Amino acid sequence: MTELVRPIPEITPELRPFFEGSRRGELVVQKCGNCGDLRFPPHRMCSKCLSRESSWTPVSGEGEVYSFIIMHRVYHPAFANQVPYAVAIIKLKEGAKMLSNVIGIDPHAIKCGMPVRVSFERLNDEVTLPMFRPVGS
Numbered sequence: 001m002t003e004l005v006r007p008i009p010e011i012t013p014e015l016r017p018f019f020e021g022s023r024r025g026e027l028v029v030q031k032c033g034n035c036g037d038l039r040f041p042p043h044r045m046c047s048k049c050l051s052r053e054s055s056w057t058p059v060s061g062e063g064e065v066y067s068f069i070i071m072h073r074v075y076h077p078a079f080a081n082q083v084p085y086a087v088a089i090i091k092l093k094e095g096a097k098m099l100s101n102v103i104g105i106d107p108h109a110i111k112c113g114m115p116v117r118v119s120f121e122r123l124n125d126e127v128t129l130p131m132f133r134p135v136g137s
């Protein structure tokens with residue numbers, strides 16, 4: 001029987017520092033070189049001050065559930081045994097928001113404002129994705 005392979009995100013040049021960070025267990029976001037605003041996903045220009053200067057900076061990996069949905073429908077056969085699962089916007093302690101998954105909890109028990117911490121989930125040799133687990137789980 002052939003095992004279904006879940007879709008793996010493509011490592012684009014823009015996202016390479018993010019994926020390299022995740023692979024070594026470090027959550028990084030883009031930081032404006034002028035005003036210091038943190039953002040994710042990366043953009044060429046800062047939406048606060050319009051500067052094009054930026055770098056990548058590590059963050060704590062702590063945050064809270066800002067908003068979430070629960071996926072019940074199977075949009076890709078590789079996810080058939082994973083529904084229901086949560087797709088969430090995580091507000092990082094440092095301010096940036098990140099789209100991710102909340103794992104390690106019944107998705108129906110997730111609440112907005114719930115404290116979460118990053119959990120690096122290895123998909124293959126190249127790609128490790130930062131997902132989030134409730135603090136204390």
Ligand SMILES: [Zn+2]
Pocket residue numbers: 032033034035036037046047048049050051
């Ligand atoms: Zn800026």
